[in-house]
Amino acid sequence: MENKLMDSKYFFYRKKITSSIMMSLTFIAALAAIIPLIFIFYYTISKGVTYFNFNFFVAMPKPVGESGGGMANAIMGTLILIGLGGAIGIPIGILSGTYLAEFGNNKFGFLVRFMTDVLSGVPSIVVGVVAYTMIVIPMKHFSALAGGIALGILVIPTITRTTEEMIRLVPSSLREAGLALGLPKWKTTIAIVLRTAWKGIATGVLLGLSRAAGETAPLLFTALGNRFWSTNIGQPMASLTVYIYDYAKSPFEDWNQQAWTAALVLILLISILSLLFRIITRSKYKTN
Amino acid sequence: MNNELSDSIKDKLTRKLISSHNMGDFIFEKLTLLFTVSVFLLVILMGYEMYQGSRLSIAKFGWGFLSSSTWDPVQEIYGALPIIYGTVVSSALALIIALPLSIGIAIFLAEIAPDWLEKPVSFLVELLAGIPSVIYGLWGIFVLVPWLRQSVEPYLSEKFGYLPIFTGAPYGFGMLAAVLILAIMTLPIISSISRDVLKSIPYSQREAALALGATRWQSTLIVLKDAKSGILGATMLGLGRAIGETMAVTMVIGNRALISPSLFDPSYTMASVIANEFTEATSQLYLSALTELALVLFVITIVINALARLLVWSMSRKWKTS
Numbered sequence: 001m002e003n004k005l006m007d008s009k010y011f012f013y014r015k016k017i018t019s020s021i022m023m024s025l026t027f028i029a030a031l032a033a034i035i036p037l038i039f040i041f042y043y044t045i046s047k048g049v050t051y052f053n054f055n056f057f058v059a060m061p062k063p064v065g066e067s068g069g070g071m072a073n074a075i076m077g078t079l080i081l082i083g084l085g086g087a088i089g090i091p092i093g094i095l096s097g098t099y100l101a102e103f104g105n106n107k108f109g110f111l112v113r114f115m116t117d118v119l120s121g122v123p124s125i126v127v128g129v130v131a132y133t134m135i136v137i138p139m140k141h142f143s144a145l146a147g148g149i150a151l152g153i154l155v156i157p158t159i160t161r162t163t164e165e166m167i168r169l170v171p172s173s174l175r176e177a178g179l180a181l182g183l184p185k186w187k188t189t190i191a192i193v194l195r196t197a198w199k200g201i202a203t204g205v206l207l208g209l210s211r212a213a214g215e216t217a218p219l220l221f222t223a224l225g226n227r228f229w230s231t232n233i234g235q236p237m238a239s240l241t242v243y244i245y246d247y248a249k250s251p252f253e254d255w256n257q258q259a260w261t262a263a264l265v266l267i268l269l270i271s272i273l274s275l276l277f278r279i280i281t282r283s284k285y286k287t288n
Numbered sequence: 289m290n291n292e293l294s295d296s297i298k299d300k301l302t303r304k305l306i307s308s309h310n311m312g313d314f315i316f317e318k319l320t321l322l323f324t325v326s327v328f329l330l331v332i333l334m335g336y337e338m339y340q341g342s343r344l345s346i347a348k349f350g351w352g353f354l355s356s357s358t359w360d361p362v363q364e365i366y367g368a369l370p371i372i373y374g375t376v377v378s379s380a381l382a383l384i385i386a387l388p389l390s391i392g393i394a395i396f397l398a399e400i401a402p403d404w405l406e407k408p409v410s411f412l413v414e415l416l417a418g419i420p421s422v423i424y425g426l427w428g429i430f431v432l433v434p435w436l437r438q439s440v441e442p443y444l445s446e447k448f449g450y451l452p453i454f455t456g457a458p459y460g461f462g463m464l465a466a467v468l469i470l471a472i473m474t475l476p477i478i479s480s481i482s483r484d485v486l487k488s489i490p491y492s493q494r495e496a497a498l499a500l501g502a503t504r505w506q507s508t509l510i511v512l513k514d515a516k517s518g519i520l521g522a523t524m525l526g527l528g529r530a531i532g533e534t535m536a537v538t539m540v541i542g543n544r545a546l547i548s549p550s551l552f553d554p555s556y557t558m559a560s561v562i563a564n565e566f567t568e569a570t571s572q573l574y575l576s577a578l579t580e581l582a583l584v585l586f587v588i589t590i591v592i593n594a595l596a597r598l599l600v601w602s603m604s605r606k607w608k609t610s
Contacts (some may be wrong), residue, residue: 015503015505015506016503018503018505019503019504019505019506020505022505022508023400023504023505025392026392026393026395026396026399026400027396027400028392029388029389029390029391029392029393029396030392030393030396030397030401030409030413032389033389033393033412033413033416033475033476033479034409034412034413034416036416036472037412037415037416037419039427039431040419040423040424040427043427043430043431044423044426044427047430091323092323092326092327095319095320095323095324096320096323096324096326096327098320099317099320099321099323099324100324102317102320103317103320103321104324111328112324112327112328114594114597115327115328115331116327117593117597118331118590118593118594118597119327119330119331120593121525121528121529121532121589121590121592121593121596122331122334122532122586122589122590122593123531123532123533123534123559123585123586123589124532124534125532125534125559125562125563125582125585126334126338126532126582126585126586126589127334128562129338129341129562129566129578129579129582130333130334130337130338130582132566133337133338133340133341133579134333134337153330156327156330160327184310184312184313185310185313185316186312186313186315186316186317187312189316190316210418211418213420214418214419214420214421214422214423215420216420216421216422216534216535217421217534217535217559217563220563220566220567221566221567224567241420241422241535244422244423244426245422245425245535245539248422248425248426248429248430248539249429249539256430259426260426260430263422263423263426266420266423267419267420267423270418270420274418
C-alpha cells in the first residue's frame with residue numbers, strides 16, 4: 001500500500017519535473033533566437049559608426065585605393081528604386097486587393113489569392129532573372145527601370161493581401177449606409193470603404209516597401225550598380241544593398257568598413273519606414 | 289398569365305435601367321478585375337519567360353542537366369547535380385537546426401509567456417525576419433566565418449575528425465557557415481507561423497487536458513499533436529525560404545560546385561550560382577543554363593509553397609468549422 005503511494009508520488013513529481021524542464025527549454029529556445037539578433041545589431045552599429053558622418057550621405061564613392069568618400073549615389077538610388085517599385089506595385093496591389101475583398105468570393109478569387117501567396121514565396125533572385133529576360137535583354141542594357149519592376153513584382157503580394165484583409169475589416173454597416181444613400185457601389189468602395197481602411201493599407205504598403213529596400217538579389221543584374229551619380233531610370237543605378245555586397249567581398253579594408261556603414265544606413269532607412277508603420281497603426285487604434 | 293409576363297418584363301427592364309445607371313460599377317469592377325488578372329498572368333508569364341530563356345540549355349542537355357555533375361563554364365558543360373546537392377543539403381540541415389528551436393519559441397510564445405513578455409519577444413523574433421539578407425551575409429563574412437575558422441572548425445575536427453562530415457581544412461567559408469546562417473534566417477518564419485497555428489487551437493483543448501490532471505507540458509503535447517499539419521506547413525514555408533535564399537548564402541558558402549560530405553568544404557546553391565555567375569555569363573548557352581536553374585528554383589518553390597499554404601489553410605479551416 002505504502003509502496004503504491006510512493007510510486008504514484010514518484011510519477012507525480014516526475015511528470016512535474018519533466019514539465020518544468022521542457023517549459024524552461026522553450027524559454028532557452030526563445031533566448032537562442034534573440035542572441036544572433038543582438039550580435040548582428042551590435043556589429044552593424046559598432047562597426048558602422050566609423051564612417052557614419054555627414055560626408056557619407058553627401059559625398060560620392062572614391063576610386064579604388066583612396067580612402068573615405070560616401071555613398072550619396074547609392075542612397076539616392078535606393079530611394080529611386082523603392083519609388084519605382086512602389087509606383088508599379090502599389091496600384092496593382094491595392095486594386096487587386098480591392099477586387100479580392102469586394103468581388104472575390106468565388107473560385108477565381110480563391111485562385112488569385114493562392115497565386116499571390118505563391119508569388120510571395122518565389123525567391124527574389126528568380127524575379128531578378130525574369131526582369132532580366134523581359135526588360136534588360138530587349139533594352140540591351142542594364143537599367144534602374146528593370147530593377148524597379150523587379151521590386152514592384154516583389155511588393156505586390158504583401159500589398160494585395162493586406163489591402164484585402166483591411167477592406168474585409170470594414171464593417172458592412174458602413175457599406176450599407178453608403179448604398180442606402182443611393183451611392184453606386186464604386187463610389188461607396190472608394191469614398192467609404194477604402195477611406196476607412198486606408199491606414200491599414202498604408203501599413204501594408206510601407207511593410208512591402210521596407211522589404212523592397214533590403215533586397216539585393218533582384219538588383220544584381222537589373223539595376224546593376226553605378227559608381228557615379230545617376231537619376232536616369234534608363235541607366236544602371238547604384239543601391240545601398242548592392243554596394244554592401246560588392247564592398248563586403250572586396251579585399252580593401254576601407255571598403256569593408258564602408259559596407260558596415262552602408263548596412264547601418266540601410267537598417268536606419270528600414271527602421272524609419274517601420275516607425276512610420278507603427279505611428280500609423282497606433283493612431284488607428286486611438287481614433288477607433 | 290399575361291399580367292405575369294408583363295410583370296417579369298417590367299422587372300427585367302427596371303433591372304436593366306438600374307444596371308445602365310450604374311455604369312460606374314461595371315467599369316470599377318472590370319478595372320479592378322483587370323489588375324487582379326494581371327497578378328495572375330504575371331506568375332504564368334514569369335514561368336513562360338524563364339522557359340523561353342532556358343530553351344537552349346534544355347535542348348542541349350535535356351534531363352541530364354539535373355543529373356550530371358560537371359559544372360564547367362569554360363568547357364560549356366552544365367550539369368546541376370552538385371548545385372542541387374548543395375541546395376538540398378544546406379536547406380535540410382538548416383531546418384534540422386531551426387525546427388526544434390522554432391517549435392520551442394512557438395510554444396513559449398503561445399503557451400507560456402504572459403502577455404507582457406510575449407509581445408516584446410514576438411517583436412524581436414519578427415525583427416530578425418526584417419533584417420535584409422545582405423546584412424546577414426556581411427555579418428557572416430566578418431563575424432561568423434572567422435569564428436568558425438578560428439574556433440569552431442578546428443575544435444570539431446580535433447574532437448570529431450573521424451567523422452566524414454568534419455574532415456578537411458577549416459576555411460570558415462563553406463557548408464557549415466551557410467547552414468548556420470540559413471537556420472537563423474528560417475527561424476523567425478517557422479516560429480511565427482507555428483505560434484499562430486498553436487494559437488488557433490481552441491483553448492478548450494488545453495483546459496480538457498489540464499482538468500484531467502495533465503501538466504503544462506502534457507497539455508502542450510496534445511496541442512502540438514493537433515497542430516501537426518500546421519507546423520508542417522510552417523516548416524515547408526521555411527524550407528521554401530531556405531532554398532531560395534540568395535545573398536547571405538552566396539557570401540559565405542564558398543561558391544564551388546562540389547559534392548563533398550564534409551561540412552567544412554565549400555559548396556554552391558542554385559540561388560547563389562545565379563547571383564554569382566549571371567553577370568559573368570558571356571555565352572548564350574551559359575545564360576540559358578543559369579536561366580534553367582532559375583526555372584527549376586521557381587518550380588520547386590512554387591510546389592513547396594503551394595503545399596505549405598494548403599496545409600496551413602486546411603488546418604485553420606478545420607478549427608474554424610468545429
